[in-house]
Amino acid sequence: VVRLGQPEHAVETTCAYCGVGCSFRAEMQGDTVVRMVPSKQGGANEGHSCVKGRFAWGYASHKDRQLQPMIRERITDPWQVVGWDEAIAHTARRFREVQERHGPRSIGGITSSRCTNEEIYAVQKMIRAGFGNNNVDTCARVCHSPTGYGLKQTYGTSAGTQDFKSVDKADVIIVMGANPTAGHPVFASRLKRRVRQGAKLVVIDPRAIDLVKSPHVSADYHLQLQPGTNVAMVNALAHVVVTEGLVKTDFVAQRCDLANFREWADFVGQDRHSPEALESVTGVPAALVRQAARLYATGGNAAIYYGLGVTEHSQGSTTVMGIANLAMATGNVGRDGVGVNPLRGQNNVQGSCDMGSFPHEFSGYREVKDDAVRALFEVVWGRELDAEPGLRIPNMFDQALHGQYKGMFVHGEDIAQSDPNTNHVTAALESLDFLVVQDLFLNETAAYAHVFLPGTSFLEKDGTFTNAERRINRVRPAMAPRTGWHEWQVAAAIATAMGYPMHWQSGADIMAEIARVTPSFKGVSFDRLDKVGSLQWPVTDQAPDGTPIMHVDGFVRGKGNFVLTEFVPTTEQTSRFFPLILTTGRILSQYNVGAQTRRTDNVAWHPEDVLEIHPHDAELRGIACGDMVSLASRMGATSLRAEITERVPQGVVYTTFHHPVTGANVVTTDNSDWATNCPEYKVTAVQVSIANAV
Numbered sequence: 001v002v003r004l005g006q007p008e009h010a011v012e013t014t015c016a017y018c019g020v021g022c023s024f025r026a027e028m029q030g031d032t033v034v035r036m037v038p039s040k041q042g043g044a045n046e047g048h049s050c051v052k053g054r055f056a057w058g059y060a061s062h063k064d065r066q067l068q069p070m071i072r073e074r075i076t077d078p079w080q081v082v083g084w085d086e087a088i089a090h091t092a093r094r095f096r097e098v099q100e101r102h103g104p105r106s107i108g109g110i111t112s113s114r115c116t117n118e119e120i121y122a123v124q125k126m127i128r129a130g131f132g133n134n135n136v137d138t139c140a141r142v143c144h145s146p147t148g149y150g151l152k153q154t155y156g157t158s159a160g161t162q163d164f165k166s167v168d169k170a171d172v173i174i175v176m177g178a179n180p181t182a183g184h185p186v187f188a189s190r191l192k193r194r195v196r197q198g199a200k201l202v203v204i205d206p207r208a209i210d211l212v213k214s215p216h217v218s219a220d221y222h223l224q225l226q227p228g229t230n231v232a233m234v235n236a237l238a239h240v241v242v243t244e245g246l247v248k249t250d251f252v253a254q255r256c257d258l259a260n261f262r263e264w265a266d267f268v269g270q271d272r273h274s275p276e277a278l279e280s281v282t283g284v285p286a287a288l289v290r291q292a293a294r295l296y297a298t299g300g301n302a303a304i305y306y307g308l309g310v311t312e313h314s315q316g317s318t319t320v321m322g323i324a325n326l327a328m329a330t331g332n333v334g335r336d337g338v339g340v341n342p343l344r345g346q347n348n349v350q351g352s353c354d355m356g357s358f359p360h361e362f363s364g365y366r367e368v369k370d371d372a373v374r375a376l377f378e379v380v381w382g383r384e385l386d387a388e389p390g391l392r393i394p395n396m397f398d399q400a401l402h403g404q405y406k407g408m409f410v411h412g413e414d415i416a417q418s419d420p421n422t423n424h425v426t427a428a429l430e431s432l433d434f435l436v437v438q439d440l441f442l443n444e445t446a447a448y449a450h451v452f453l454p455g456t457s458f459l460e461k462d463g464t465f466t467n468a469e470r471r472i473n474r475v476r477p478a479m480a481p482r483t484g485w486h487e488w489q490v491a492a493a494i495a496t497a498m499g500y501p502m503h504w505q506s507g508a509d510i511m512a513e514i515a516r517v518t519p520s521f522k523g524v525s526f527d528r529l530d531k532v533g534s535l536q537w538p539v540t541d542q543a544p545d546g547t548p549i550m551h552v553d554g555f556v557r558g559k560g561n562f563v564l565t566e567f568v569p570t571t572e573q574t575s576r577f578f579p580l581i582l583t584t585g586r587i588l589s590q591y592n593v594g595a596q597t598r599r600t601d602n603v604a605w606h607p608e609d610v611l612e613i614h615p616h617d618a619e620l621r622g623i624a625c626g627d628m629v630s631l632a633s634r635m636g637a638t639s640l641r642a643e644i645t646e647r648v649p650q651g652v653v654y655t656t657f658h659h660p661v662t663g664a665n666v667v668t669t670d671n672s673d674w675a676t677n678c679p680e681y682k683v684t685a686v687q688v689s690i691a692n693a694v
């Protein structure tokens with residue numbers, strides 16, 4: 001606990017937790033944070049904050065921080081502390097050896113959505129230009145990759161349509177597969193204020209989340225669907241819009257591709273997509289679906305906000321496109337108070353996608369297969385680039401197990417805890433010849449690493465994060481890197497040691513290069529951000545001050561594209577042995593795998609993951625509140641404490657994965673989204689049984 005005192009100086013920076021991207025003033029005594037004060041000038045938070053941003057920064061000086069590089073030959077050997085020069089030379093030599101033995105495409109890496117745009121850009125450039133292949137992916141693969149795919153197919157841009165302020169003008173708000181109170185607290189407060197002012201609220205979620213009924217707001221409709229039936233639900237909503245004559249025909253005629261609109265209208269208009277026909281699939285009474293659809297189509301400005309409960313399914317991309325279809329059909333795109341709004345999880349998950357972390361795209365979402373785009377990068381980067389898209393994260397694991405992928409750089413991610421089917425992931429990591437982990441802490445993944453490179457906390461970084469509303473915020477250093485090196489310097493040094501020189505003087509230099517090669521970042525610079533505070537991309541010659549709301553005069557792709565969204569049930573079904581469906585999520589006081597929040601003493605954080613189970617299911621199994629229970633799936637088993645609650649419906653259980661001791665991802669499956677391989681974290685057939693009563 002830091003004793004409060006008089007700050008000596010202050011630094012304006014950005015919270016490193018969620019995709020809201022709140023601005024803060026870090027008040028400092030020397031290198032010690034005295035307090036974090038939310039900034040009234042912050043474009044995303046306007047002086048508000050949540051418990052994490054305000055209090056959970058102690059991890060930056062936690063004793064577990066590893067500040068020096070370490071190497072070892074085998075993962076069973078003890079770590080040996082070395083200097084940076086030796087660590088870089090060793091890393092470069094080992095990566096080169098793997099490539100000489102197994103081929104140029106046998107190595108790759110993962111960028112981190114916790115890091116700055118500049119650090120991410122540096123790592124993907126190290127891989128594309130230094131390693132000479134496109135085997136780069138991002139942890140967005142396992143959260144919002146369906147958003148990137150779905151919104152690009154329908155609207156032409158892989159990002160949400162609105163700024164956060166837009167919700168102030170919404171008359172109807174649908175929250176689908178998201179729990180903003182826990183995941184995006186400052187935005188949740190704004191949304192609740194709008195509901196208290198009279199906006200109607202529809203929650204589509206298997207759990208009775210806080211927004212359904214709390215002391216502050218209550219939803220007008222809770223469509224409590226069965227996990228895994230999102231596509232059926234959006235088709236049922238669309239059926240009502242089409243068959244009850246609620247389509248905004250002017251909007252569709254002017255803004256959308258009419259031929260595929262008609263095809264889509266015929267498709268969703270079929271009787272098999274009616275709320276009545278789908279009632280036995282979704283579990284939601286048809287009358288409620290009809291009322292919610294009418295409200296969305298006729299209630300004024302209507303906005304949809306969604307989260308990982310939409311994307312982390314075998315049909316995640318299909319649901320995103322179904323939502324985009326609905327918004328187009330009802331004319332709810334391109335102005336204040338409407339839109340399709342993905343609530344991005346990590347602080348810079350938008351930025352990691354923007355910066356070229358996907359194996360098929362350079363920064364600005366331009367295909368590596370496109371000769372003209374590749375030629376541009378070849379001129380600026382000064383080397384010939386691979387035209388073949390690289391491996392996605394799940395393919396990296398599969399190819400590692402087949403002996404074709406042998407070396408990996410994992411930047412600021414704990415894939416051994418965060419990715420699904422942990423046993424599969426760790427088997428893949430064990431089969432690598434060479435694994436490098438860069439992180440603040442010796443995390444679960446580092447147990448399989450041959451080199452550990454220490455990373456920097458947000459208090460040491462000099463760069464930018466991009467939040468869920470495409471807002472590019474400055475991250476300013478409150479202290480020098482405690483490791484002695486910026487993370488972008490590490491990537492540049494590895495590439496240089498491998499024979500591809502990468503030299504920048506500062507984060508500002510890297511942003512200058514990003515702006516040069518990325519059309520949507522034209523005119524973005526640290527100087528400009530220091531003057532104006534923040535900018536929402538696209539920042540172009542036509543929109544030099546940024547773009548808070550997209551698709552105002554037309555869709556980025558030209559005509560809006562309706563996509564047919566056939567519902568295909570997931571293959572993960574219940575059985576006699578696994579009769580319950582597990583779905584997963586987050587709590588307010590912890591963050592993701594908990595690496596930071598578990599190492600912050602300021603607040604009483606929840607000390608363990610718990611399993612929510614309905615009273616009926618608990619009684620059937622003789623489980624009392626607080627009992628330790630076994631949670632088993634076809635993939636594996638773990639144990640955790642039970643909480644009996646009606647927040648979950650009968651037949652559904654729920655937990656989080658903040659604590660490695662639980663390791664909830666031991667039970668989640670390899671199923672993934674058909675288009676993007678985003679894992680299906682939200683649907684796992686499980687059995688729950690009493691373990692040891694405590």
Ligand code: SF4
Nearest residue numbers: 015017018022050053
């Ligand atoms: Fe940080 Fe998100 Fe909380 Fe804002 S809402 S303070 S960005 S965790």
